Structure formats: C-alpha cells, structure tokens
Amino acid sequence: MNNPSEPTPRISRREFLLRAGAAGALIAGSAAGGLAMWQRRHFVPGFQEKQGLHLPSYSLTPDKLLPEMAIAHGAEHEKVIRAAIGALGGMGRFISKGDVVVIKPNVAFDRPPALAATTHPDALRAVARLVLEAGAAKVLVADNPINSPAGCYLKSGLLAVANELHLDLLYPETNSFSPIQMDGEILRHWSFFDAPFKRATKVIGLAPCKDHNLCHASMTMKNWYGLLGGRRNQFHQHIHSIVSDFALMMKPTLVVLDGMNVLMKNGPTGGRLSDVKKMGTVVAGTDMVAVDSYGYTHLLERDIAELTYIHKANDRGLGNMNWKQTRYKEVQA
Amino acid sequence: MKIRTARRISQVFFFSLFTFFVVVTDLRYLKGYPVSLFLELDPLVAFATAITTHAIYKGLLWSLLLIIPTILLGRVFCNWICPYGILHHFIGWIFGKGRAADPVRIESNRYRSIYQIKYVILIAMIVAALFGSLQIGLLDPICLFYRSMSTAILPALNLAAPSSVYVRQYFHAGAWAIGFLLFVLVGMNVFIPRFFCRVLCPLGAFLGTLSSAALWRIERDPTKCVDCDLCLKNCEGASDPHTQLRKSECFVCFNCIEDCPEDALSFKFMPPLQHEVTAPAVPARRAFLGVLLGGAFFGFGRSSGDSDRNYSKKVIRPPGSVEEKEFLERCIKCDQCIRVCPTNVLQAAIFAAGIEGIWTPILNMKVGYCELNCTLCGEVCPTGAIQRISIEEKTGVGAFAAQGPVRIGTAFYDHGRCLPWSMETPCVVCEEVCPVSPKAIFSREVTITRRDGTPIKLRQPYVEPSLCIGCGICERECPVTDEAAIRVTAIGETRSRDRRLLLDGGAKSS
Known part of the structure; x- marks a missing residue:
C-alpha cells in the first residue's frame, strides 16, 4: 500500500512505452479487425448467387466397332454379368490399370436381397471383381439411401461383399456433400454426394430393375438419384424432368442394369417375394437411355410410350431410346 | 499393490x-x-x-x-x-x-x-x-x-x-x-x-x-x-x-x-x-414423508389421465412395447433404445406421456421413422418395456401371418397441406416410401382443370388403414417438412385393445 502522503513514483520511459504501445496495438487491432470484417451490403436471404462444382464426364470416346449395349441371359448372376461385359469387349475396354472406380449401387432401402429392391450383392461382387481384374487400384461403393445408411448397407448384403473384396464402402456423412452446378431442366444447383468423386477416374452405375409408383420404373438413369442430398422429396413434383436431368448430370463410363430378378410391382420398395419375377437378364451399356429402354419394354414388360422421362432424355439428345438402332449384342451365358 | x-x-x-x-x-x-x-x-x-x-x-x-x-x-x-x-x-x-x-x-x-x-x-x-x-x-x-x-x-x-x-x-x-x-x-x-x-x-x-x-x-x-x-x-x-x-x-x-x-x-x-x-439414519417421520410423496406422485400423475382416456396422440411407442400402463411399470428411462435406434425416430418424451412418462421413448416422425426390418430397441431393452420380438413377429409373416403385423399407430392425411390434394402439384413421395407390400398408401389418378384452364393429371394418395403399421416414413419423407401432410398418431396400435382403430384389428381385411 502506498502512503498517500508519499509522492507517487514516476514510471520509467520503458514502462510508459510498453503500456502505451499495448493500448495502441489493441486500438489498432480492433479497428483493423472491424474494418476487415465490415459487411457494407445487405443481401436477400435465399437469393444469393450460387456456385457449385461441375461434374466431369467419365464416359470414354465411343468405340466405332464394339457394341454400345449388351444383353445377356442365363441363370447364374456372375456368369450373366461376365457374359454381358464380355460382349461389350470386356472390362478392359472401360477400366485401365490404376483407375479409381466408383460403383454406384441402388441401396435406397433397408431390405434383404431377395426382395429385389436393392442392388444384389452377387451383382456387386461380379462387377467389382471384373473391375479389380482389369487392374483398378481402388473400388469405391457409394450411395445416399432413403432409409438409414448403416441398415441399408448391412441388410442389402453389400457390406459383406465390400469386406470380402476390400472395397471402400462410403457412408453419406455430413461432410460428404458439396453442391453441383448444372444446366438441367429442373436440376441446376443441388447438394451432391461428392466425397467418392474427389478421387474417381471411372464411374459405373449398377442398378436393379424396379417398378416405381410415381415414375413407373427405377433403372440405371433413376439410380443417380442416390448421389444427391438435400430435399430430394421435392423431386417428385417434376419427377420426369428430374430423372432425365440425371442423364445430363452423370456421364458414366458404364451402366449395368441387373434384371436377374425384377421388382414388377409395389415398387420401389417391394416387400414380398411375389412382387419379384425371375427374368435372368443383365443389360450393360454405355448409353443409359438405351439400356433403360430395353429394361422397360423387355424386363418390366411395359409400353415405352408411358415412360415420359425416357422420351425427354431421348429428345434432349442424352441417349437413344430406340435401342435396336444402337450397336447391340445379345448373348447366352 | x-x-x-x-x-x-x-x-x-x-x-x-x-x-x-x-x-x-x-x-x-x-x-x-x-x-x-x-x-x-x-x-x-x-x-x-x-x-x-x-x-x-x-x-x-x-x-x-x-x-x-x-x-x-x-x-x-x-x-x-x-x-x-x-x-x-x-x-x-x-x-x-x-x-x-x-x-x-x-x-x-x-x-x-x-x-x-x-x-x-x-x-x-x-x-x-x-x-x-x-x-x-x-x-x-x-x-x-x-x-x-x-x-x-x-x-x-x-x-x-x-x-x-x-x-x-x-x-x-x-x-x-x-x-x-x-x-x-x-x-x-x-x-x-x-x-x-x-x-x-x-x-x-x-x-x-x-x-x-x-x-x-x-x-x-x-x-x-x-x-x-x-x-x-x-x-x-x-x-x-x-x-x-x-x-x-x-x-x-x-x-x-x-x-x-x-x-x-x-x-x-x-x-x-x-x-x-448400522442402519440408514432416517427419522420415521421423514420416511413417512417419502411414502406420502410417492403416493401423491402416483395419484396426481395417474389422475392426469395421460395413460388412460386422455392419452396423447404423440405417445407412439416403439414396436413390441407393452400396453401403456404396463409400459409405465417397466420403462426405466435409460434410453438405451434411443441410443440404438438407427433412424433417430426414438426421442425421450418430455411431457407428452404425462409426468410419469418423462424421458420414456416415443417416436417422433418429424425426425425419423420406424425401420420395417428392425427390432433393435426391443433387443436392448433390459426390462421388457419393449419386448424382444423377432422381425417375423413384427412384420407378421410366416408363422405370424394370422395375427398380422405389429402396428404402432396409423397415418392420416391432412388434405389442406397435401400437394396433390390441394395444390395441383404432383408428389406421392409417401406412397413411394411406404414399406409394406401391398403398400398401405395407394393413389388414384385424377385429371383436374387448373386455375389457368389447362388439365393436369395427378395421383392423389389415400391410406388403407388395414395395411398401415404406423411406421411413419411417409411423414418423415413428406416434402411439407414443418408439419407433414400425412401424420401418424397413436391410434391403431396393436399393443392396446382400447387403442385399436379397426374392429378386426386389420388382420382380416388385409
């Protein structure tokens, strides 16, 4: 305690400079920080300009001789898939050594494989083996299911295949999404399951052939729905435009439509074995519009005239719905 | 040591x-x-x-x-x-x-x-x-x-x-x-x-x-x-x-x-x-105060009617749950079921289930839905408030086809909020995600004339109550996300005779 009668000690020059300097630095820092972070303009919430990534094309330059589409029939899943890919010229046509390949199954629902609502584990095993045999460095399997992802991967049997073949099964985690930007009829800026594509060099769509309550059928084109995030439940308001937009959004290396067991009714969820019909067919090709067109008429056995999205995709030049006009090959396994 | x-x-x-x-x-x-x-x-x-x-x-x-x-x-x-x-x-x-x-x-x-x-x-x-x-x-x-x-x-x-x-x-x-x-x-x-x-x-x-x-x-x-x-x-x-x-x-x-x-x-x-x-030092009068407190808690809690006539539509219990009064005898509010639930639908009740049911599990379909092929909540429940039922018992297949599925509630449409019913807009996400076969949600195609005179074809959805199990995925996936146009409420649950909706429990009519 200082005695008030004693004169207050004078501060040294050094102390004066230090204290004044500290105060001055704080003032300067506050001012600099404030000015640096100063937002001068307002914006209208919800109407900001949006930026997103542009997805590259993963398709190869068309081959002049090899078929664009192959249809294989048979009884055994793996054999039929091998026959279909073989008819296209083998997996070596699509996958080179060192490729990082994304396989996009449809695992939207928490269902056992027999109900044919999800990509069959045997189909994933066959395609993944072919890809690995062709020299791929890495196979990533990714989907953003409607049901809970853990349950979907587990009960569809895909988790077991991924463990067996050491595939990277990616969960749609919080940070796995970034917006994409495109010029679709409806789809322009949307949250996208981007994590697998950061490394991918090739993309294969592997879809089951299913009935769908609203858009009639879920096949290889509709399969890309599972790469989107956000408020997907609004898609149904313009479902045919959206599904045809998927053909614009994703240019895959290859699509495989698994029609070994087809979900003929009560789709896309199914639920009873009686909803499923054995068709023993696999269609593979580079043009998803042609592949789906075959699937609709020959696997779901319906009239293509009603499948609006395929007409839209065809008319927009995103593929050829007259699959018979394409170079195709039909084989028995 | x-x-x-x-x-x-x-x-x-x-x-x-x-x-x-x-x-x-x-x-x-x-x-x-x-x-x-x-x-x-x-x-x-x-x-x-x-x-x-x-x-x-x-x-x-x-x-x-x-x-x-x-x-x-x-x-x-x-x-x-x-x-x-x-x-x-x-x-x-x-x-x-x-x-x-x-x-x-x-x-x-x-x-x-x-x-x-x-x-x-x-x-x-x-x-x-x-x-x-x-x-x-x-x-x-x-x-x-x-x-x-x-x-x-x-x-x-x-x-x-x-x-x-x-x-x-x-x-x-x-x-x-x-x-x-x-x-x-x-x-x-x-x-x-x-x-x-x-x-x-x-x-x-x-x-x-x-x-x-x-x-x-x-x-x-x-x-x-x-x-x-x-x-x-x-x-x-x-x-x-x-x-x-x-x-x-x-x-x-x-x-x-x-x-x-x-x-x-x-x-x-x-x-x-x-x-x-040697014994806990609790004076007899304090102990008696405890007796009064316990009795009063039961008396006031039960007479509020939350487990009886005045039950809340929001008290949708997990599949396999015992009848509500029995549930209050068994649930220890440990919320292990909430931890294991793969969809986040299980929530700790605040006052929905009355003061007796604080922190007991209820389903909130705004957050999640009940996964059809899942009985994990009953698997982990230590006291049997949620019984350890099998998938077959839950879905009513195989040997359990005669008794039918376990229902936890029933879905109802709110036409005023439904896009195809009131807003001339196609939708039926609810029908798409309905997991039972045949689907409990079906739609009828109608052609209506829009305000501008052009015709539009729409599918308008309905619920078939004898097929609905109350899983709530329709509500979860409805695009009207603040208050869905289809919502599940507790009525129709099979665990309680008093809270069923259909006379035959839906078993016969399905």
Whole structure:
C-alpha cells in the first residue's frame, strides 16, 4: 500500500512505452479487425448467387466397332454379368490399370436381397471383381439411401461383399456433400454426394430393375438419384424432368442394369417375394437411355410410350431410346 | 499393490467398459456385446421392476452378482464399479475439493443430515412402484448416465466432430435439459464432494440399506485412534470412520484405512456392531414423508389421465412395447433404445406421456421413422418395456401371418397441406416410401382443370388403414417438412385393445 502522503513514483520511459504501445496495438487491432470484417451490403436471404462444382464426364470416346449395349441371359448372376461385359469387349475396354472406380449401387432401402429392391450383392461382387481384374487400384461403393445408411448397407448384403473384396464402402456423412452446378431442366444447383468423386477416374452405375409408383420404373438413369442430398422429396413434383436431368448430370463410363430378378410391382420398395419375377437378364451399356429402354419394354414388360422421362432424355439428345438402332449384342451365358 | 491402486484400476476398467458399451450400441458395431450389462447388473432396476411386474425380466437376474457382494461387503459398487460414481469421483478430484488443504477436505467429508434425502427419495420411488409407476430411472445413476450419453453427450460430440458417432446427425428434443441436469449434478461436486452419490442416489440408498447386514465392515480401534480425523481426508461416502461408522454410507473405498497414521482402522469380518450406526439414519417421520410423496406422485400423475382416456396422440411407442400402463411399470428411462435406434425416430418424451412418462421413448416422425426390418430397441431393452420380438413377429409373416403385423399407430392425411390434394402439384413421395407390400398408401389418378384452364393429371394418395403399421416414413419423407401432410398418431396400435382403430384389428381385411 502506498502512503498517500508519499509522492507517487514516476514510471520509467520503458514502462510508459510498453503500456502505451499495448493500448495502441489493441486500438489498432480492433479497428483493423472491424474494418476487415465490415459487411457494407445487405443481401436477400435465399437469393444469393450460387456456385457449385461441375461434374466431369467419365464416359470414354465411343468405340466405332464394339457394341454400345449388351444383353445377356442365363441363370447364374456372375456368369450373366461376365457374359454381358464380355460382349461389350470386356472390362478392359472401360477400366485401365490404376483407375479409381466408383460403383454406384441402388441401396435406397433397408431390405434383404431377395426382395429385389436393392442392388444384389452377387451383382456387386461380379462387377467389382471384373473391375479389380482389369487392374483398378481402388473400388469405391457409394450411395445416399432413403432409409438409414448403416441398415441399408448391412441388410442389402453389400457390406459383406465390400469386406470380402476390400472395397471402400462410403457412408453419406455430413461432410460428404458439396453442391453441383448444372444446366438441367429442373436440376441446376443441388447438394451432391461428392466425397467418392474427389478421387474417381471411372464411374459405373449398377442398378436393379424396379417398378416405381410415381415414375413407373427405377433403372440405371433413376439410380443417380442416390448421389444427391438435400430435399430430394421435392423431386417428385417434376419427377420426369428430374430423372432425365440425371442423364445430363452423370456421364458414366458404364451402366449395368441387373434384371436377374425384377421388382414388377409395389415398387420401389417391394416387400414380398411375389412382387419379384425371375427374368435372368443383365443389360450393360454405355448409353443409359438405351439400356433403360430395353429394361422397360423387355424386363418390366411395359409400353415405352408411358415412360415420359425416357422420351425427354431421348429428345434432349442424352441417349437413344430406340435401342435396336444402337450397336447391340445379345448373348447366352 | 496398494488397495487405492487396485481401486483406480477397477474404476478405469468399469468406466471404460461402460463407455465402450454405449459406443457400440449402434447397428454398425453391435455384434454380440452384452451392451445392457450395467443396467442388468443394477439391483435397483431388478428390485423395482420386480415390485411393479412381479417378475425378473431376462438378464435382470444378473443383478444378483451385485446384490450378493453388497450384502457381504457393503457398497463396493459405488466406488469400484458405478460409472456415474466414478465420473463424480473424478470430477470432484479435478474441480472440487480433491486437492484442497487437509482441514478443508476433512470438513467436506463429514456426515451431514442432508445425506438422508436419498433414502426419502428411494422410499417415494418404491411407494410409486407399489402403485405401478416405475420412477427409479429418473435418478438411478446407470439410467441417468446412459440417458445423458444417449440423448445429450453423443449428439453434442457428433456436432463437434461430424459423422464421428452417427452417419447423419442425431437430434433429441429436450436434450439440453438432460445435458444441463448432468452438468449441474456433476458440477455440485465443487461444493459438496460426491453430491449426487451422497444426497440423491436412490441406488446408493438401496445398496446402503442392503449393506446394513454386511459381514465385513470398517472397524476402528479406539485404543489406537488419536482423533486426528485424517481418515476423513479422502472419505468418499462421508461415513464417519473417525467415530461411529455409518456402514450404509460407506463406499468401501478403503481410503481411511490407508490414510490412518496409527493403523487404527481395519476391514474386519463381523466386528462388534456397537461401534457403528448400522442402519440408514432416517427419522420415521421423514420416511413417512417419502411414502406420502410417492403416493401423491402416483395419484396426481395417474389422475392426469395421460395413460388412460386422455392419452396423447404423440405417445407412439416403439414396436413390441407393452400396453401403456404396463409400459409405465417397466420403462426405466435409460434410453438405451434411443441410443440404438438407427433412424433417430426414438426421442425421450418430455411431457407428452404425462409426468410419469418423462424421458420414456416415443417416436417422433418429424425426425425419423420406424425401420420395417428392425427390432433393435426391443433387443436392448433390459426390462421388457419393449419386448424382444423377432422381425417375423413384427412384420407378421410366416408363422405370424394370422395375427398380422405389429402396428404402432396409423397415418392420416391432412388434405389442406397435401400437394396433390390441394395444390395441383404432383408428389406421392409417401406412397413411394411406404414399406409394406401391398403398400398401405395407394393413389388414384385424377385429371383436374387448373386455375389457368389447362388439365393436369395427378395421383392423389389415400391410406388403407388395414395395411398401415404406423411406421411413419411417409411423414418423415413428406416434402411439407414443418408439419407433414400425412401424420401418424397413436391410434391403431396393436399393443392396446382400447387403442385399436379397426374392429378386426386389420388382420382380416388385409
């Protein structure tokens, strides 16, 4: 305690400079920080300009001789898939050594494989083996299911295949999404399951052939729905435009439509074995519009005239719905 | 090895084991781990559910593993095994008086009369249980700690590190209250060491009562004792080892024996009881106050009608749940079902199920939905409030086709909010995601003339009640996300005759 009668000690020059300097630095820092972070303009919430990534094309330059589409029939899943890919010229046509390949199954629902609502584990095993045999460095399997992802991967049997073949099964985690930007009829800026594509060099769509309550059928084109995030439940308001937009959004290396067991009714969820019909067919090709067109008429056995999205995709030049006009090959396994 | 070291090893082991079980209670990791072990070991859970249901459900028999050592040795559980007690011990050591000067610590560990409160709480809970209202879970440490983990701590951790605990972020309505309660209870260690354990814990009170008969006890040799009170320095239970030991308060931590400079304290087989306060010190009138409290809780709670005529449409119970009044006899609010639920649909009720049903699980379809091929909640339920039904029993297939599926509620359309019904816009997401076959939601195609005169074809959806199981995925996926155009309410649940909707339960008409 200082005695008030004693004169207050004078501060040294050094102390004066230090204290004044500290105060001055704080003032300067506050001012600099404030000015640096100063937002001068307002914006209208919800109407900001949006930026997103542009997805590259993963398709190869068309081959002049090899078929664009192959249809294989048979009884055994793996054999039929091998026959279909073989008819296209083998997996070596699509996958080179060192490729990082994304396989996009449809695992939207928490269902056992027999109900044919999800990509069959045997189909994933066959395609993944072919890809690995062709020299791929890495196979990533990714989907953003409607049901809970853990349950979907587990009960569809895909988790077991991924463990067996050491595939990277990616969960749609919080940070796995970034917006994409495109010029679709409806789809322009949307949250996208981007994590697998950061490394991918090739993309294969592997879809089951299913009935769908609203858009009639879920096949290889509709399969890309599972790469989107956000408020997907609004898609149904313009479902045919959206599904045809998927053909614009994703240019895959290859699509495989698994029609070994087809979900003929009560789709896309199914639920009873009686909803499923054995068709023993696999269609593979580079043009998803042609592949789906075959699937609709020959696997779901319906009239293509009603499948609006395929007409839209065809008319927009995103593929050829007259699959018979394409170079195709039909084989028995 | 010092006993203190052995105890610390035990504490680290059991706390880690509890945390491990909490973490693996997830479809991705849940192999065959006995994740309910701590709840099944908890003697208060077994005892109180035995009062309400007159039965010991499945794994609850494991509680004998804890009852027997307690009768022989005293409350060893509290300081060697209880993960919540260990948490308090640890927090008290870091933030509390654990490192204060000796006199401060000695004073903080003297017995106080407020430590009787836990016995009054226990009495009130047992009386409520006698009437059929199981409330031990409000304060039972295993239930309380599990609930805090399941609804507050894990979702908060996942916010800090996205997708570390859950693939998609989980939300629990009212989690903040559970989280803050944990914070306050743990924080009280700053003022009174082991506040929760000494003052509130009904399990501690139960074990304290059991330990009245313990054969091994701390014995003080008054000829050696120099009344230095150093035995109080680290006394966890505040059990007065420096004078007449209060056995029912003693956590058997053995700190007093190790701290005694004169070797006056020892753990002895059948020491003379004259040196002790053998039974919990609760005056009869206070005990009777507990009786009144328990009776009043039941009386006021039950007469509010939440489990009867005035039941809430929001009380949609997990599949396999027993009828509501029985549910209140069994549910211990541990919220392990909430932890394991793969869709986040299970939520801890606040007041929807009445005061008796606070923190019991209900389904909130705004957050999640009930997965058709999933019975995990019943798998982990330690008390059978949610019975351990199979997928076949739940979905009503195979041998169970005649009785039909387990229904938890029924979906209803709100036409004013439905896009195809009132807004001339195509939709039917609800029909798409309906998981039963044939679908309980179907649509009729209509062509309507729009305001501008152009025609539009739309599908307008309907619910077929005999097929609807109340899973709520329609509500979860409805694009009208603030209040869905289709909503599930509790009516139609198969667990209750009184709450069914269709005369034949839907079994025949499907």
